[in-house]
Amino acid sequence: MADAGSASGSRSGSVLLTRGLSRSFGVGSTRVQAVVDVDLTVERGEVVLIMGPSGSGKTTLLSLVGGLLRPSAGTVSLAGHDLAALGEAARARVRRDNVGFVFQDFNLLSALTARENVEIALNLAGRSGRSAREAACRLLDELGMGARLDFTPGQLSGGEQQRVAIARALANRPLLILADEPTANLDSRHGKAVVDLLVGITRDQGRTVVIVSHDYRLADVATRIVWMEDGRLQASAPAGVSAPFAHGSGAAADR
Amino acid sequence: MVPVARKNLLADKVRLLVSIGGVTFAVILVLVVRSLYEGYYQEIGAFVETMPVDIWVTQQSAGGLLYTSVLPASSGPQVAAVPGVRRVVAMDRQRLMLEHDGRSIDAFLMAFNVPSTAGGALGLPIPEPGQVAIDGSTAAKYGLKVGDTITARGVSFRLSTVTSMPMVALSGIAIVSWDDGQALLGVPGYVSSWLVNVAAGADVSRVAGTIGAQVPGVAAVPREQFASANRSQLSGTFIPIITVLLGVAFIVGSAVVGITIYTATTERWREFGVLKAIGASTGTLFRIVLQQSVLVCATGFAIGVPLTYLVNHFARRLVPEFITLVRWQDALLALGVVLGMALVASVIPVRRLARIDPAEVFRG
Numbered sequence: 001m002a003d004a005g006s007a008s009g010s011r012s013g014s015v016l017l018t019r020g021l022s023r024s025f026g027v028g029s030t031r032v033q034a035v036v037d038v039d040l041t042v043e044r045g046e047v048v049l050i051m052g053p054s055g056s057g058k059t060t061l062l063s064l065v066g067g068l069l070r071p072s073a074g075t076v077s078l079a080g081h082d083l084a085a086l087g088e089a090a091r092a093r094v095r096r097d098n099v100g101f102v103f104q105d106f107n108l109l110s111a112l113t114a115r116e117n118v119e120i121a122l123n124l125a126g127r128s129g130r131s132a133r134e135a136a137c138r139l140l141d142e143l144g145m146g147a148r149l150d151f152t153p154g155q156l157s158g159g160e161q162q163r164v165a166i167a168r169a170l171a172n173r174p175l176l177i178l179a180d181e182p183t184a185n186l187d188s189r190h191g192k193a194v195v196d197l198l199v200g201i202t203r204d205q206g207r208t209v210v211i212v213s214h215d216y217r218l219a220d221v222a223t224r225i226v227w228m229e230d231g232r233l234q235a236s237a238p239a240g241v242s243a244p245f246a247h248g249s250g251a252a253a254d255r
Numbered sequence: 256m257v258p259v260a261r262k263n264l265l266a267d268k269v270r271l272l273v274s275i276g277g278v279t280f281a282v283i284l285v286l287v288v289r290s291l292y293e294g295y296y297q298e299i300g301a302f303v304e305t306m307p308v309d310i311w312v313t314q315q316s317a318g319g320l321l322y323t324s325v326l327p328a329s330s331g332p333q334v335a336a337v338p339g340v341r342r343v344v345a346m347d348r349q350r351l352m353l354e355h356d357g358r359s360i361d362a363f364l365m366a367f368n369v370p371s372t373a374g375g376a377l378g379l380p381i382p383e384p385g386q387v388a389i390d391g392s393t394a395a396k397y398g399l400k401v402g403d404t405i406t407a408r409g410v411s412f413r414l415s416t417v418t419s420m421p422m423v424a425l426s427g428i429a430i431v432s433w434d435d436g437q438a439l440l441g442v443p444g445y446v447s448s449w450l451v452n453v454a455a456g457a458d459v460s461r462v463a464g465t466i467g468a469q470v471p472g473v474a475a476v477p478r479e480q481f482a483s484a485n486r487s488q489l490s491g492t493f494i495p496i497i498t499v500l501l502g503v504a505f506i507v508g509s510a511v512v513g514i515t516i517y518t519a520t521t522e523r524w525r526e527f528g529v530l531k532a533i534g535a536s537t538g539t540l541f542r543i544v545l546q547q548s549v550l551v552c553a554t555g556f557a558i559g560v561p562l563t564y565l566v567n568h569f570a571r572r573l574v575p576e577f578i579t580l581v582r583w584q585d586a587l588l589a590l591g592v593v594l595g596m597a598l599v600a601s602v603i604p605v606r607r608l609a610r611i612d613p614a615e616v617f618r619g
Contacts, residue, residue, distance in 0.1 A: 059617045062617060063614040063617050066532075068532055068612075068613045068614040068616075068617070069614045088537070089536055089537070092531065092534050092535065092536050093534065093536075095532065095533065095534045096533065096534020096535075097534070100533075101532055101533060101616075103529075103616060103617065104617075107525065107526070107529045107616055108529075109259065109262075109523075109526045109529065109530070110266065110523070110526065111259070111262040111263050111265070111266040111523075112257060112259065112262055116257045116262070119257050120256075120257045120259065120530070121533055121534075123256040123257055124530075124533065124534045124535050124539070125534065128256055168533070180617050
């Protein structure tokens with residue numbers, strides 16, 4: 001079992017800590033082990049890139065650490081909350097207060113404008129009225145979307161939609177940003193720009209980012225790269241030594 | 256909070272309009288049916304209530320204008336002899352078909368044993384022999400005007416007066432002189448009813464009780480109770496029909512709103528999953544769906560109520576006996592119906608939302 005990250009997991013800077021984390025789907029002969037016995041520690045301020053072939057369990061892992069799925073076994077500690085022990089409503093609160101999601105398909109609410117898509121995240125956290133509206137406008141302005149506040153997703157390009165999604169993810173100043181293939185639906189130029197923006201802002205604000213992607217170019221912005229295969233973490237290495245992972249060396253490499 | 260419900264609905268304006276139209280239709284149906292019932296309910300009692308008569312004396316167990324009543328003429332002096340009775344007027348009535356220009360007119364033919372000059376005492380016009388007075392609704396429906404000839408059982412009458420007196424249970428009222436009434440309806444030695452007025456200071460209920468006790472075979476009923484008895488006859492006939500129509504309106508409205516809310520929810524299934532993923536509680540999602548339903552229903556209600564007045568107005572112009580009365584209680588009933596629709600329409604989407612898996616949003 002590879003501990004991808006701090007072995008102790010008890011350092012005060014740990015935002016995310018998993019131990020023996022497993023998740024299976026189906027029963028009997030259709031049972032599939034999507035995530036197997038994963039130990040992962042992510043420290044505050046890290047930008048962790050999780051890579052691996054399709055079907056390796058990356059997205060399931062992201063869902064588990066984001067509190068969207070309950071593990072079949074093991075523990076997930078997010079900002080001190082034991083997600084495995086919490087009920088659905090409590091996990092929703094933890095997500096709302098501590099996690100920002102950036103999705104591959106942007107997943108904006110199609111009937112709302114760019115501003116409203118950001119504002120709704122603030123509303124869910126208890127901020128409303130002018131305060132929420134102004135905060136949403138400010139954030140979108142920082143992301144270069146100040147001129148597109150009243151545009152609906154259908155009127156925005158893919159890159160612009162992803163910027164709105166990033167603004168929504170950042171709205172409640174979460175400890176952890178989870179991004180699933182954030183560049184997959186963008187051309188290379190916009191994809192790079194969006195990730196630079198995401199990582200730049202989160203780094204400036206001292207936030208932590210976990211990105212799942214097939215895109216090797218993201219290795220440039222990551223502080224650590226984790227390779228995943230067959231539901232297991234195979235290796236972890238600081239950014240800059242990512243090349244071997246592209247070939248799935250399988251060598252465990254704790255920081 | 257960002258008005259997600261309103262925005263979701265406005266995203267498909269055609270579907271929203273169809274849905275609001277469905278609710279509006281249901282509201283109009285509920286209110287028109289109720290107001291029609293209420294209109295007739297008031298009308299049928301109003302005929303009795305507007306006549307300045309204290310006690311209606313009819314054949315026992317014939318306590319209403321819709322029942323046939325036959326009393327021996329000899330009971331008249333017995334009624335008049337009861338202490339406290341000031342005046343007794345004989346009345347003959349029978350439901351029959353009048354004719355005008357080859358058209359049949361359903362009406363109660365009535366005659367009162369008072370001279371034409373004394374009709375005011377009964378609050379009714381009493382025509383001269385050979386003449387007939389007709390209620391306004393019937394006159395409007397058949398295009399009758401003063402001077403027209405109306406035939407009853409082969410006897411022709413000249414229409415002398417069109418009055419504002421109410422109809423009786425969908426049938427018109429035609430009044431002829433006592434002599435003409437006797438000739439047409441009279442069974443020698445019998446009348447239909449006695450209309451009694453009591454002396455000043457006499458207790459109506461007590462006098463009615465005494466008449467019932469002293470005159471064999473009669474029912475003596477104070478005016479208000481007699482009006483209520485007439486209304487009860489109508490209620491017994493119409494309430495089941497109205498209940499069915501209200502049920503139809505409720506089902507139609509609920510189905511239209513339900514389909515709209517269901518499709519508005521399912522086509523945004525993924526977006527509801529996103530909301531759940533970013534921290535919305537299941538209760539918040541329920542509220543959004545319920546707000547959608549309530550918005551559609553409230554708009555339909557707000558449009559449906561004034562439209563009901565228009566529908567009733569134009570229907571009355573086309574069909575004069577379309578007598579309606581919209582009461583605030585019925586508007587409240589319609590509001591209850593639409594709120595019920597909103598709840599019913601939300602049940603299935605809400606049940607599905609409860610099962611939504613926020614992890615679905617990660618699956619492309």
